[in-house]
Amino acid sequence: MINTNEPTGYVSYLDYKGKYTGIRAWIYSTDHKRIGLLYLYCITTFFSIGAIMGILMRIELLAPGPTIMGPQTYNGLFTVHGIIMIFLVVIPGLSVVFGNLFMPILIGARDVAFPRLNLFAWYVYIAGCCLAILSQVLRHGPPDTGWTFYAPYSLATGTNVIAATGAAFVLGFSSILTGLNFIVTIHRMRAPGMTFFRMPLFVWAIYATAWIQLLATPIIGITLLMLIMERLFNIGFFEPALGGDPVLFQHLFWIYSHPAVYIMILPAMGVISEIIPTFSQKSIYGYKAIAFSSLAIAGVGYLIWGHHMFTSGMSLVAIWSFSLFTFIVAIPSAVKVFSWVGTMYKGSIDLKPPMLYALSFIFLFMIGGFSGLVVGGLATDVQVHDTAFVVAHFHYIVFGGMGYAFFGAIHYWFPKIYGKMYKIRRANIAWAMTFIGFNFLYFPQFILGMQGMPRRYFDYLPQFQTGEVISSLGGFLFIAGFALMVYNLVMGFRKGEKAPANPWHGTTLEWQIPSPPPLENFEEIPVITTDPYNYK
Amino acid sequence: MEEKSLHTEEPRDDYAAKMGMWLFIFTEILLFAGLFLVYSVFRFKYPVLFHQGALELNVTIGSLNTVVLLISSMTVAMSLTAMQKNNKKLALTLLFITILCALIFLFNKYIEWGAKFNEGLYPGSELMLKLERGHLLFFSLYFFMTGLHALHIIIGMVILSIAFIKIRKGTLHIGKYMLLENGALYWHLVDLIWIFLFPLFYLIT
């Protein structure tokens, strides 16, 4: 076993003093762990901004008619809420924060394959964020198209569509570079003895995700470029008056944006696959099933984009093919849930905060998944398309899924990242508040949607008000819980007790090195002789 | 910018660099794939008008460009072979020819586009907007795809020029030539894209 006591001359990556001091020691650093933290702070900031926009929308929806804003403002709000949450938070999310922080350590490497490219990708991300901010403040006003930028409205609207689509384009480039870096790292830098089937499942997840980042993102890149060219030069691809086809825009848009949701969820499932064995003190059940299901989800995920377009006018053959494959993609996800539950069976369960979040993930993701069958079925989708039902569906899957996995990951790896511990009781209270708030926020939306409440509408018929008020109150409770969570973590960083190297008794490589890790991760590169979840 | 003390003991991994370049090439293939998809959809919708549009393109210049690019692909591959055989002079000569071919290609493009601009045919022009819809889409695609391709020619030229300078300076040599190998790979990609662009725009008569 590797000696987890701090070796002589140990300096943590947080305290390491290199060529630069102050802020430059961080923004010029090519250390994957520092880059991971840079992303963490940006993403937390943008998530908070996006959440505040969500809260503003919830306040507006407390009553029919204008409550605190008019329709144009509301349209701008749901657009930027989507752009921030999707492109700045959830797509990069787990990959750039925890993939950067931990993937190299989990494979026994000192860093990623291209550390300077890694830092460059963060700069590109920041440039994308700046463009997104610019889209809100430039002369023509924030875009009001929704984050989906559908033609022909996105061609006709006078608002700052080019800045916003430019932001998404730049952010996509950052995503591609990260994916490229991670694929090469995993192929070339695994420690001796670590075959693909001895990698931790989070690494499998990051690997599958990196392929989607690499191969799907260029399509949204070229599509947004087409949109920009059409706005500037009337090239006509998507404008019916010029012979173009708006549905073609939808095809191109969703050819990326559907696989993008797997960029969001695969690392999340990877995190769950790490947390559950640790807090059951038992080896993962169905390692190969989970590994292969990640690849299967990535693969089949490319075939089903049309399920966002059932009512757009596609051919009958197309819509039933898309529906069929949509049902099929649920199967590998179910395989994972089965394996996680199988892992917990007869395990020694410890309900610490990471485990609470992991169990919440399973619950919320399943609700989201089942509601996906409703929207995935042709006849039922016609009823609920573009209603609040869809809003509930994707928030359960993305927010309940990726979001809760993110919360779980930060609580799981916090002691390793900072060498300190947060208060467990406060974390539990924050969890309870967010979990209850979340369900009150989104469950009513299923019902409202089935009753006919449309999405992206700032006004509504009076019969929907009760549901909307419950939803808004749930949102407020959620935000309060989230604030407590962040406060707890910040206090843990500033005043928390020193954390040991392996507080949760995990078996993967990150727990075998000091907390926080030294700059180059390992004194000596380990030689791997067993599978990763080697619990006795 | 990179701190010297980091990762000191690690030997250079050329295979990783090559793999990285191939992965980047995949992203470029998929970038153009979106445009080829749009082309296919509108060609399917407006076959006659696309045919008419193709008649207005100069097959001679297009063919010449194709030949020039194929030759340049061979010369850059040969340049790599020369480097691997430690023949610095030959590597430089072949690389120079490659870059020259690129310039010829760009010059031809300039002539072609210039001719169209003189007729009043360019993206957003009045003439263009008055065309029949399939005809408009053909030329929109023509300008967009050949323009994006030309941008990639320029990028490729820059990479190969940097390689050229490094070979002359001696910082690129038989023990360290990944930039040349990867630059050549990128150049072949640019050639590959044109191999498909050429028949789809010039030869559908």
Next chain:
Amino acid sequence: MNTIETHVTSYKTLGYVLLVLLLLTTITINVTSYNLMAWNVAIALIIAAVKGYFVMTYFMHLKNENRVIRAFVIVVLSLFITIFLITFIDYLYR
């Protein structure tokens, strides 16, 4: 690891490949003078694909490349084709 198996492709091979490519180009230009309707596109695309194959195999050294990278290329090309086919399931049957 620094060592790649450096297979050096001979000047002769590269020269022959260029000749093949130029020949195929000539064929593809000449075929357009016959009106074969839908077959014109098919032939043009097939010839382009063959040219592409030669460029990838010989100029880009895929012939001597590691299995992993060759597998990558097949996956990417398959993805490209799949996306095309699925999109046309919409357009063909509207």
